[in-house]
Amino acid sequence: MIKKTPSGSPSVDEEVLEKLAEDHPICKTLLEHRGLSKLKGTYTDKLPRMVNAKTGRVHTTYSQSTAVTGRLASLDPNLQNIPVRTVEGRRIREAFIAPPGAKILSADYSQIELRIMAHLSGDKSLLEAFSKAEDVHRHTAAEVFDTPLGDVTSEQRRYAKVINFGLIYGMSAFGLAQNLGIERSAAQAYMAKYFQRYPGVAAYMERTRNEAKERGYVDTVFGRRLWLPDIRSANQARRAGAERQAINAPMQGTAADLIKLAMIAVQDWIEREMLATKLVMQVHDELVLEVPEAELARVKPEVERLMMGVAKLDVPLVVDAGMGENWEEAH
């Protein structure tokens, strides 16, 4: 079956071209060209032109009223989509450097949305996995594949990771099958096994859908609402879309609430202590700071502590922090 775009024309996206590349080598070449063009056009050519003449820096704008979940959006330029997943892309991230005498500090929340799912659902097994500081994808793999933790293969863990992310997005068995390239019946069996092993999550999903339908909105741990006008639509596709939003918004939105609290806590502390450290970027679950070397020993542990401590959920908030000459090195 040929994949179509929303307007009905045949899709030539990366997924399709990867498939076609099996028979037509030029597709591989086209994909390489697309990837490099993307980096050149969006970042390498563009960012240097956006350097402010007075400051010698690029300055983003954060919008607080764009994302319906409460996330910030970064624009002109967007600094929340700087490449990181490929080696070529990471060379662009390396261009984000600290001034002389300072380092870049990057601090991000670990598995924040899955932790929030554990908190919201109260699922015993998932809460326990986090309280024991286990690798959550490995834990899921062990449960879904009926395997001792130590015997989980890398492929089983990869599958479990797709399942975990899929849950956050309200993915169906069809979507899971598509993503993993397996039969729908197999995907259905994995999901059934997941919900059998994490019954609290299953109940939470059900409860959330029902509540959304009853009230017409869902909310975050801190009370911000997302209204869902399509949740009772007669149109099945619209209704299903609203249900996925209902599942995702409390998790994505609570994560957004948490990092906003962290931004406030960190900036307050910097000002109280009259430090020269600067909070320079937010990337959804990550804060980036410029820290003079003389302040590093104080700032790194305190930023970690402040981020961990912004809220007391039923699950620990873990922060991974690193530093370096540039943003890539700090990861």
Add this chain to the structure above:
DNA sequence: TTTAATGGCGCG
């Protein structure tokens, strides 16, 4: 030259 729509793809 600007605006809007489209398809695609960078990130969390």
Add this chain to the structure above:
DNA sequence: AAAGCGCGCCATTAAA
């Protein structure tokens, strides 16, 4: 009938 959440920006195309 559709099938995975949230964004912003690129090149292309067509039209104003």
